[in-house]
Amino acid sequence: MIYVIGIGPGSKELMTNEAISALEKSEVIVGYKTYINLVEEFIKDKEVVQNGMRKEIERCQDAIDKAKEGKEVAVISSGDSGIYGMAGLILELVTKQNLDIDVKIVPGVTASIGAAAVLGAPIMHDFCHISLSDLLTPWDVIEKRLKLAAEADFVICLYNPRSKGRKDHLKRAFEIMGEFKSDDIPVGIVKDVARDGQCKQVVKYKDIDFETVDMTTIVIIGNKSTYIHGDKMITPRGYVI
């Protein structure tokens, strides 16, 4: 059995009961080393398979091999395992290899939901998720989605907004969305949601400082109705009050 577990953004408080019990039941925990550190208290004397970034295929294959030996295996992702996490890759490998292994996807609170709660209520209306990482997606597909999502007036949540190797992606994304997102639209920026050092900013579209954004940051761009009140970012649902 493989449990593919979303451990939430970082703190134990935002883990689900099902994630905790699946971790407790597992004999082997497989994950990216940063996430292994986040669930340290559940590891105790369990077997741990951890490795670095961009080793996802090896990591998932390791988990499958352990499950083939009859072990109960937990593969962990931060946030939700089904959103840019390991659920897809595990199922792709299991289905392509025609294996008879039980896979249970254990949902979690994804980063946009955690960030939204910190910011107020920015994703109260129709919204989308776009990852700005072009490691696995052609950049022209990302550009097209940014433009159409802005034209549709979605609230837009950007995952993987900016890394050392992709310093200019976020600036370019703002140029593209800027055809439809006006200078005054609120933007919420949360770094390290539910982890040590969590910090947030709420700014206007034209005032974003791209330098404050990195890979552990979520950027949420409001729609035409979103407003700022104090340090809160609020997108009305549409009630007349």
Added chain:
Amino acid sequence: MIYVIGIGPGSKELMTNEAISALEKSEVIVGYKTYINLVEEFIKDKEVVQNGMRKEIERCQDAIDKAKEGKEVAVISSGDSGIYGMAGLILELVTKQNLDIDVKIVPGVTASIGAAAVLGAPIMHDFCHISLSDLLTPWDVIEKRLKLAAEADFVICLYNPRSKGRKDHLKRAFEIMGEFKSDDIPVGIVKDVARDGQCKQVVKYKDIDFETVDMTTIVIIGNKSTYIHGDKMITPRGYVI
């Protein structure tokens, strides 16, 4: 203090630790009666304020009035309170009335995430949420978003897909998206995620039976890469395996 709590799709297993402790701390629980039933075990001798659909403003105002009396109040939404839930309305009312009340948004697992885990891994790539309810959003805005989201090849999660009063919205939505979503694109349908009677279907776009969909159902339409394997719906992240 008002805790605006997302209780997850339905079962205690998918609640977060923070949601449970906020419910336990509260003296008054405010919510739509269906959701009050879902958290019955946490209520015990607490004060309960419940009412029916379309009474959201009164319900949130009741919660605010209780908080003004100095009580610890929990306002509950199913899924995540910040996604089509009560977080926005509470913050709108508190900010418009210029009240000095602490509001804490407690995140939860939203229905699309819960449904995705049941289906396999359908939302592994960029996706959006669109509510088909036109009670609070003009229908032409919804149509525009459906068209642009399909053109962008987002995975599309439909909330409130079909009710007694809006029987034809889903069919109309499929006609609009059909300009870009081909007949063979997988569609996942989950009714009553994590509740008694949960059931799922995975079908091709052209084969959906709209009659099987109601207000407690989530419909997830894949992107051009999404495939069906057995009873699973999988959207590849882009790894070459």
